[in-house]
Amino acid sequence: MSGHGAPVVTVDGSGLRVAVVAASWHEQVMDGLVDGALRGLADAGVQSPLVVRVPGTVELSVACARLAPRYDALVALGVVIRGGTPHFDYVCQGVTVGLTQVSVTTGVPVGFGVLTCDTDEQAIARAGLPGSVEDKGHEAATAAVATAVTLRDLDAAAAGR
Template sequence: MAEDITGSLVPGDHRVAIAVARFNEFITEHLLTAAVATWAQLGGSDENLTVARVPGSFELPVTAKHLAASGDYAAVICLGCVIRGETDHYDHVVEQTAKGIREVGTETGVPCIFGVLTCDTLEQAIHRAGAKMGNQGRSAMMAAVEMADLVERLRG
């Protein structure tokens, strides 16, 4: 039988950082609240959780890079909300933010979790921040904890 390596949802002594955008703060604060509550529910300690606030989603990758490169964190979560407007600005912000977050994880080996809502309308954002469709902040924290444990297991 093949070896099966899976991460657990136990924070243990892992440290996790959350970079959260202030733009669309009425949405991102709901994401952050859910992420922090999930951390506590999973048994994570307050001392092992760091929150860094950035102006907008476009600034998430550079902040994630500093956090990941510090060697202090087993995972970095990026929380933001980009809502489509009447120009193509949305497309540029979403594409570059996603690419940047992916690159940070690939370059540093530290899991960087994409918790950025990309929505066509404010109503969609509200639903994905906890009103109807779960909460992306909760999902991002669960992914971060699982990936931190998985990477530790892979490193032996």
């Protein structure tokens, strides 16, 4: 079962600048993911996050790369549904590598909220909608904020504060 064993993370992200970058395909799923991310950020005390919409999941990486220098954390949200062509594999691999590269090269955490599902039903089950069993938008936002706080604390410890 997906989500089994997930940690419960509570974090204070007050004062952090966070942007949410979301794809536009699969509107119902994406609206659920964005709403979940915004709830997660509010739960962490993040105020006034920027929300940016891009056409599709492939475009998440370049938008995150552009935003990274101005933000403490980013949340990338998208959904890719398997079809009858290898497109699914290329998109999933490309966005995973791209977002990882953004995070590692900039030092800005990117919460990975990209659903890679076989069916629309699987995506809906993870989108944080009424009746969904998981809220991956909330999870991605919480992970991004928790990592930003950890990195901030590491920097402060290294500086001897």
